Amino acid sequence: MVEINLKHIYKEYDGNSSYSVSDFNLDIKDKEFIVFVGPSGCGKSTTLRMIAGLEDITDGDLVMDGKVMNDVAPKDRDIAMVFQNYALYPNMTVFDNMGFGLKIKKMPKDEIQKKVENAAEILGLTEFLQRKPAALSGGQRQRVALGRAIVRNPKLFLLDEPLSNLDAKLRVQMRTQIAQLHQRLQTNMIYVTHDQVEAMTMADRIVIMNDGKIQQVGTPSQLYNEPVNKFVAGFMGSPAMNFFDATLRDGHVVNNKGLNVVVPEGRLKKLVDQGYNNKKLVVGIRPEDIHTEQVAIQTMPDSVVDATVVVSELLGVDSMLYSKTGDTEFVAQVNARDYHEPGESVEMAFEMSKAHFFDMDTQLTIE
Amino acid sequence: MQANVEVKSNEPKPKKRAKNKHINWTLTSVLMVVAIFAILGPIYITIVIALKDPSQMTNILSLPKKIHWENFANAWSMTDFPRMFFNTLFITVVNIIFTILTNSMAAYVITRYRLKNKFFNMMYYYFISAMFIPFNVIMLPLVKEVSAFHMDNILGITFLYIVFGLPQSIFLYSGFVKGIPTALEEAAIMDGAKPYQVFFKVIFPLMKPMHATVAILSFMWTWNDFLMPLVLLSDPHQQTLQLAQYVFQGQFSTQYNLAFASYVLVLLPVLLMYVFFQKYIIAGVTSGSVK
Numbered sequence: 001m002v003e004i005n006l007k008h009i010y011k012e013y014d015g016n017s018s019y020s021v022s023d024f025n026l027d028i029k030d031k032e033f034i035v036f037v038g039p040s041g042c043g044k045s046t047t048l049r050m051i052a053g054l055e056d057i058t059d060g061d062l063v064m065d066g067k068v069m070n071d072v073a074p075k076d077r078d079i080a081m082v083f084q085n086y087a088l089y090p091n092m093t094v095f096d097n098m099g100f101g102l103k104i105k106k107m108p109k110d111e112i113q114k115k116v117e118n119a120a121e122i123l124g125l126t127e128f129l130q131r132k133p134a135a136l137s138g139g140q141r142q143r144v145a146l147g148r149a150i151v152r153n154p155k156l157f158l159l160d161e162p163l164s165n166l167d168a169k170l171r172v173q174m175r176t177q178i179a180q181l182h183q184r185l186q187t188n189m190i191y192v193t194h195d196q197v198e199a200m201t202m203a204d205r206i207v208i209m210n211d212g213k214i215q216q217v218g219t220p221s222q223l224y225n226e227p228v229n230k231f232v233a234g235f236m237g238s239p240a241m242n243f244f245d246a247t248l249r250d251g252h253v254v255n256n257k258g259l260n261v262v263v264p265e266g267r268l269k270k271l272v273d274q275g276y277n278n279k280k281l282v283v284g285i286r287p288e289d290i291h292t293e294q295v296a297i298q299t300m301p302d303s304v305v306d307a308t309v310v311v312s313e314l315l316g317v318d319s320m321l322y323s324k325t326g327d328t329e330f331v332a333q334v335n336a337r338d339y340h341e342p343g344e345s346v347e348m349a350f351e352m353s354k355a356h357f358f359d360m361d362t363q364l365t366i367e
Numbered sequence: 368m369q370a371n372v373e374v375k376s377n378e379p380k381p382k383k384r385a386k387n388k389h390i391n392w393t394l395t396s397v398l399m400v401v402a403i404f405a406i407l408g409p410i411y412i413t414i415v416i417a418l419k420d421p422s423q424m425t426n427i428l429s430l431p432k433k434i435h436w437e438n439f440a441n442a443w444s445m446t447d448f449p450r451m452f453f454n455t456l457f458i459t460v461v462n463i464i465f466t467i468l469t470n471s472m473a474a475y476v477i478t479r480y481r482l483k484n485k486f487f488n489m490m491y492y493y494f495i496s497a498m499f500i501p502f503n504v505i506m507l508p509l510v511k512e513v514s515a516f517h518m519d520n521i522l523g524i525t526f527l528y529i530v531f532g533l534p535q536s537i538f539l540y541s542g543f544v545k546g547i548p549t550a551l552e553e554a555a556i557m558d559g560a561k562p563y564q565v566f567f568k569v570i571f572p573l574m575k576p577m578h579a580t581v582a583i584l585s586f587m588w589t590w591n592d593f594l595m596p597l598v599l600l601s602d603p604h605q606q607t608l609q610l611a612q613y614v615f616q617g618q619f620s621t622q623y624n625l626a627f628a629s630y631v632l633v634l635l636p637v638l639l640m641y642v643f644f645q646k647y648i649i650a651g652v653t654s655g656s657v658k
């Protein structure tokens with residue numbers, strides 16, 4: 001229910017010579033679910049805290065519905081925030097925790113009761129309303145933290161790594177619950193995480209950050225399929241994309257460590273046109289684009305390598321083959337039926353039509 | 368084979384543990400007996416003397432031939448017990464209330480800002496350094512200062528207790544506040560709380576274990592203090608129970624039975640408080656030691 005514009009936002013902490021966040025530009029549309037993702041220390045939480053008003057903005061403008069909010073106190077921004085460690089008031093019951101913001105606003109008691117009970121019902125917390133946070137499990141605490149945010153009916157939700165303290169199974173459950181909540185409330189949400197799976201599954205748009213700068217903004221599929229640089233390509237996807245430093249020579253990408261595969265015509269023409277012939281570049285190929293099935297090996301005979309499996313992991317549906325060709329190491333994600341024991345020699349086909357090429361110096365994608 | 372190895376490796380342990388337990392138990396018992404005599408001995412002497420008449424003073428350990436309950440009544444009236452009790456209680460209670468309210472607030476602000484702001488860091492060290500200045504050093508200047516400001520009365524001394532408690536309270540509270548995650552305050556700020564609401568609704572209730580520790584230490588200090596009332600409280604009507612003992616002893620230097628009866632009367636409120644608040648006192652002391 002709000003449009004947010006972040007215009008050239010910078011953050012510099014006292015005593016730090018470099019910016020923690022620099023030139024952050026983003027327009028967030030009404031009802032959007034935005035996820036900030038990136039490694040630890042990339043500035044995503046700092047940006048979120050600047051939006052919340054918990055950190056000052058060093059330079060730039062934060063605009064909400066056309067109004068500059070830089071100097072507006074957090075309480076007047078109509079924003080609710082869910083913290084990583086839940087930040088529930090330990091001395092209050094679940095009911096009081098959820099109703100705290102409303103009580104501060106001096107809302108009538110019966111109204112507070114109605115709102116809290118309503119939120120508790122949505123989140124399945126009705127039976128825990130009189131308990132103290134210490135008597136709740138991690139998942140329940142996280143739901144109370146969510147409940148505390150939703151009772152206030154804010155314009156914008158900020159969620160700062162809300163699931164990182166939960167175990168893997170619960171994280172998946174809560175992920176769905178948050179996504180459902182977004183659909184139900186139709187309110188803007190900005191969600192910070194370092195987990196690219198959370199980002200991929202929940203976001204309308206992902207903002208991927210590194211070293212305080214936005215690397216790319218786009219839908220999950222854009223970021224996965226059309227990464228603008230090596231960082232984005234490597235960050236999105238699990239297991240991560242395989243990268244090889246190689247040279248483009250006679251239509252092949254080769255390195256001196258045993259990699260030698262053909263680049264398909266269309267891709268090759270673009271690379272040659274841009275002057276990469278006989279030049280070094282970085283080749284990126286996702287583990288799922290390396291195949292061991294006979295069909296693939298027969299259809300892509302020019303990009304088959306002889307590999308040796310070093311470590312193999314069976315994950316149920318898939319298996320991961322950590323392999324080597326010459327001295328080049330890579331991971332292949334293949335069907336569980338194609339599981340190979342460590343030490344086995346296996347022919348593997350690199351689906352080069354899906355490969356990504358990056359400039360060696362700028363690390364940018366070669367379009 | 369494996370089972371054998373396990374049994375072998377486990378064998379010496381229980382023996383060693385049992386031996387240790389034995390040694391500890393003997394040592395503990397000896398120490399406990401010594402401690403019991405060291406603590407209960409003087410209390411025994413105090414109580415038996417309080418119940419004797421002056422003629423029985425030659426053997427201080429002997430039991431009274433006849434119990435003289437009237438010693439307590441005499442001590443009560445001679446020390447003006449009700450008035451002195453009220454004075455001491457007033458100083459103690461007001462001191463505890465204001466110490467908890469103001470010192471926790473000061474400690475909270477100093478602790479939260481001292482890493483960001485040099486002034487607050489300096490304040491922290493300023494207060495902590497005061498812990499190392501003995502009262503005797505500032506005693507005489509303080510007397511002059513207090514009389515210049517007309518603070519040589521109950522209200523004045525109560526104020527001084529609150530101020531002099533700051534170093535220790537800031538030291539205790541700040542250790543505790545460090546352990547309270549700042550996310551709680553931020554959550555309250557996001558919920559719309561103003562700074563005083565953040566403190567009183569979120570932080571202050573969380574400090575409860577430390578409030579207990581500070582309250583107990585303040586109580587013990589104020590109730591038992593002799594020196595500060597001695598040099599500051601000149602009006603006989605405004606004196607404390609501890610001071611009354613001093614005056615009493617001067618008047619009846621030969622009547623130890625009355626003096627000791629009076630000591631017992633002074634001791635009773637502290638003992639009663641311990642009995643009633645034992646749970647909180649132990650919890651308070653423990654939490655203080657951990658944080």
